[in-house]
Amino acid sequence: MRLFSLISALLAMVAAPLAAQIALPRVGVPDVGSVVDQIDDRLDRTTREIERETQRLANDRLRRIDRLVRRNRDAIEFDANGAPARKGELLVMDASQSALEIAGERGFTVLSRESVEGLDLQLVRLSVPEGMKLAEAQKQLEAIVPDAVVSADTLHFQAGGADAANLVLAADAPNSIGAPVGMIDGATGSSVKVAEQRGFAKGAPYPSNHGSAVASLLAYAGAGTIRVADVYGTDKAGGNALAMAKGLGWLVTRGSKVVTISLVGPRNPVLGRAIASAQRKGVVIVAAVGNDGPASPPSFPASYEGVVAVTAVDGKRRALIEAGRALHLDYAAPGADIYGRNAKGRRMRLRGTSFATPLVAARAAQAIGQGSDWRSALDREAEDLGKKGHDDVYGRGLVCGRCDGR
Structure with a gap:
């Protein structure tokens, strides 16, 4: 939206001098080519600023996560995919009893068997072997119980x-x-x-x-x-x-x-x-x-x-x-x-x-x-914003457009 506003404003700047050329001397009146060049330059700068801000947000996210893990080493660590998760625990679904027994022989201890009410969902919480990093334990357990679904308890x-x-x-x-x-x-x-x-x-x-x-x-x-x-x-x-x-x-x-x-x-x-x-x-x-x-x-x-x-x-x-x-x-x-x-x-x-x-x-x-x-x-x-119809910026449109909580 900011780009669209910028383009409209700059085009308005172009239109005014062109209309005035009939009555005004040419001295001091920019030619169309130079004004278009200025528009291109402003758009390039705006695009670069948006790209820098986008990259800054991405970098800030990584820094926040890294800081969170470093400050809470007793409770949080990275899983095999680099996501922060509860330290020392893995969640397993669809594992047979025999597979869990094999995992137990490798040092994975059952902490609890969970049945989530209302959702027909069962899983097992396992502790990782003592001294083993969560990411490594996750990879090892996936190899031990290949038919089960293994994941870390990732944070949101x-x-x-x-x-x-x-x-x-x-x-x-x-x-x-x-x-x-x-x-x-x-x-x-x-x-x-x-x-x-x-x-x-x-x-x-x-x-x-x-x-x-x-x-x-x-x-x-x-x-x-x-x-x-x-x-x-x-x-x-x-x-x-x-x-x-x-x-x-x-x-x-x-x-x-x-x-x-x-x-x-x-x-x-x-x-x-x-x-x-x-x-x-x-x-x-x-x-x-x-x-x-x-x-x-x-x-x-x-x-x-x-x-x-x-x-x-x-x-x-x-x-x-x-x-x-x-x-x-x-x-x-x-x-x-x-x-x-x-x-x-x-x-x-x-x-x-x-x-x-x-x-x-x-x-x-x-x-x-x-x-x-x-x-x-x-x-x-939904009020259609941006490109006509569904788009990747506003989806199907703006809902609750007059809601501000005042």
Whole structure:
């Protein structure tokens, strides 16, 4: 959008001198070629600036992850794919008892057998052999149990930031009551009213600004009953795939028809299978594409098949330059120049795809609550931005375009 605005402004500069050439002497009037050269130069500079910013975002992501692992060596380490994960543990699905016994002989100890409620999902948690790095252990276990699905318990990160202001947000005013909505995030503060919260991490539920802001936007945009699965608490390795799968299962059993996830991470087979199971039960999953820029790897869970992937725009309806990417894109919604509540109930200025996502989820919940097809309802509301029709910047269009949380 910034490029389009720049082009329009520069073309206007060209038009004025050309019209004036009839009455004005040629002295001081630039010829068309020189003005076009100036436009090309400005566009080249703008393109280079965008490329630099894109690369900076990608580099910042790698630095943040590296810093996180280095500061929490007792709880987090890199898996075989270079993603941060819970230290010393692997998750295994579809392994036979004989295969697990062989793994046990090689030093992999069963920590627990997990059955995720509501999702028909079973798995085994294994500890890695003493003194072995997680990445190496993952490779070895994959060779020992080739017919099973092995993964690390990879971490996911919240996809937005906020600045608090000393003003209380006005009362929420939803247009209508929608279907029950579940939220996988941090817990909310007492000032943000939700029906129920449950923890799936050490110290959870524990109030967070991010979770509070997401919940306040859900209520503002017209979601029905809101339940929160806190997958962070005070756990250094919070936001892991197993916690998210368990949280999703609980939300499904509690009747959530839409689940919003403003978290991003790598592809994980446990979480992927949990999401697919929830979708088969008719639950709509809505997820953020993240804020690591277009050069970042595709974000999950937004990239899982059938998940409604959401990006964000600012108050001028320009795509956020830091918006990440997914393997597909469904909708855009306001994600900057908007407001929500923090854990203490104070007004917050928000920015990030985290905060666009609950707006789309609430709109889907409204449609379901009214007995409508949620996809058709969102498509009717969506305002086409950018290229005509579906595109890779705004998806199917802008939803909740007048929502700002004020």
